[in-house]
Amino acid sequence: MSGIDRGRRRFLAVALTASGALVVGVRLALADDDVPLELIGDDLTQIGPFVRIERDNRVVIGARGCEIGQGVMTALPMLIAEELDVDWSEVRVIQLPYGYIETDEGPSNKYGDQGAGGSTSVPDAWKELREAGATARWLLVQAAAREWNLPADQLRTESGQVIAPDGRKLTYGALARSAASIDPPAEPPPLKKPDAFRIIGKPTRVVDARDIVTGRTRFGIDAYFAGALTAVILRCPYLDGTLDTLDDSDARQVAGVRDVIRIPGPKPDEPFSGPLADGVAVLAENTWAAIRGRNALKAAWKQGPWSKESTGALAAKANELLDGGGDGVAVRRDGDMAKAAKQSRYKIEARYEMPFLAHATMEPPGALIDLKQDSALLIASLQSPGGASEMINRLTGIPRTAIDVRMTRAGGGFGRRLENDFVAEAVLVAKAAGKPIKLMWTREDDLQHDFYRPFGVHALAATLDRRKKVTSWTHRCAATPRPYRENGRKRRIFDGCLEPDDFPAGLVANLDKTFFAVPSGMPRGWWRAPLHTFHAFSVQSFIDEVAIATKQDAVKLRLAMLGEPRQIPYSGHGGPFFDTGRLANVLTRCAGRIGWGVGRSDGHGIGIACHFTFGGYVAHAFEVSIEGSDLRIHRAVVVADVGRVVNPLGVEAQMMGGTIDGVSTALRLAITVKDGEVQQKNFPDYPLMRMADAPQSVEVEIVDSTADPSGAGEMGVPSAAPALANAIYAATTVRVRKLPIMPELRRML
């Protein structure tokens, strides 16, 4: 135990050297019990919420976001370092905890928005964190001005030093104490002009890569706590089912098992505000004992209200609704569809089926929680630390200011961790057990109890006049709605499945977008670029079909529809405008890069697609061939305009990874339900793409842009699947209209 005590003392000692929160973060980020004091130093000065400077001029910058692989731990501190005017090589980055505070104006966060969703981390931080860096720099300059008795506007900064007109220099380290005592400016100081950037726009490697490749990084799953028991939960496999009978006598006999606790699930239709399923937790001294204890439970379940739900029945219901079994909800209506139909020369129709998808983060969900009488500590891989804090508050009554939420680097997110059901479970187990709890999810738990990307069928129709111009566009979608057990939020029933203003809205005079809700007990959630991956496949496959049916070039047809470069209103996330010229540009460049329109004699097919997602513009193209029943991807090209790029290496990684995610998912991934139970259990049933199937390279081209950054975590996914399906058509004349592709392709070839 002495080691543990020593660790605690050192932790407290460090915490006393500087203002608390940041140092807590340091402790967590390093998490190597042999290093903290020495590496952190003991002469730190805090300047604003994000920056600490040591006397020896080392700079520590706090990273406020949830790092789920999208690169914010590198990109956000780059913004601060840029305006602070320090050398990136001198910067150490630490993870900040959740910064909830209560002010006279109400709840707030001393670090700003810390969640990870909607590709908003960089756009939200673009002005805010540069201003934080500029403010810290301003304070250091004021301190130097006092020291030298010179006007501040005669001083300049460079590489962590303030420089006087006569060449005298003072390091930030020497000025930090004095700077910390100066009041910050009323207005944020002016920011650098982009041509003065020395860090923003420079290819920058993952800042903590060395910790990752040496195994020192602590993910949520790697947090341990003295005295904590490990919990594994047996959850009802049936949607909204409940526990009927339980015999835990064998489980309690398993060596290392300490307790078995009931965790009640929600009632049907009750808003989601806790665990996702009815369950039984096994508490043990370690994970293996907990798993063995769970295996020894004898539970019988009642099937609940969705016992007849199956993927086949959902598809039948969706098609029935689309065949005229209901009016649906108007998503957007423009012009006069009847008149357009009368004047049409061509009419093309097609339906596309999209499966449920699981997030399958490599690190399964989990949480480490310590509940005290009036305070709580949570360490977990999160995307919504605010949601986690609210959840703990709701379930325990502990005031939010007394809930310490510490985010770690997360083993993937993709939207799964926007929900905090796993935090709720850990809280309920810890409350019942009266002990700190480390909740572990297995892969089976993860695939069977996710918030799935919705299932649905898209029915598209277009009419064209004799000059082959698209005169009307119909997009009717019947899907299990994204809103699931909504808790006070006012979401529209089609939110997360269809967006009123997405392409080609505003570009075709006559438009009908309609949504039909298919009832389902499957939990639904946000899955990377949520509604865009859900509908872009149908829109961008269909436009290819329209081009082929009317003997037009698929790129030229898209460009003709986009028309003159202009901004058209866009009410969804990523608006307020959609710039047709920026989408046309990525499409044109992508076509050029892949060699679109060049005659081929090798049997390879080329397909292309483009999409506007959350403010970013991306086009994909693939070159494929079919050998036997196998698909070979010879080339993958992605062109992205995501505004000004903070870290080119990071954006390239997101486009490469997004493309592979899009392809991996489109080729083989589907969650299916039968008799009210998810059928997939582990990776053998949910086969993520492996190295052997992945394209050897993804050619990424980033458009040089001066627009404000859009973020980059999600844009690389939506157009990948339709571009691939279009390429398969070009190679085979087989049109895949149902995902995943491979089972369909093998059926049709």
Add this chain to the structure above:
Amino acid sequence: MQNEPDRRATPAAKPHSVSPPAVLAITINGKPYEHDGDPTMPLLWFLRDTLRLTGTKFGCGVGACGACTVLLDGKAARSCLLPMHDAAGHAVTTIEGLAGNALHPVQSAWIEEDVPQCGYCQAGQILAAVDLLQRKPRPGEEDIASITNLCRCGTYPRIRRAILRASEAMQAAKK
């Protein structure tokens, strides 16, 4: 406070460690350890829960994803399926034990090629690559494609480049 090794699993012999249950001896990153708990416990959980060597990751528990890859007597093995009674008597290298005074060339190549995104699978990928390069110092495309570790972020193209870079570096070092 966190991540302290469990003191019950101390390196070297313990005086009271008499059977039953049998004490299993194992070498991890060059140090001897003993396990007197459930002999069916997979090596993964001994590494993580007992020794707090958390660089070895849990991903699936069925040997499908490779996040738990370690080197067993120098060869890549999936520790989630390896019970302690089978692991005993062998020498295990985890990601924490791969670097000596300097990083292993594969680790350096991973940094150079900026491979990690979320980073969770990368310890397993690196150890799979180390194993591959021992068997195939100049790996071809098919050799690289034989690595079956999963990466949910889609870092495969950079993994591929990092393996080729490490191969070059290791060949150059031999000369």
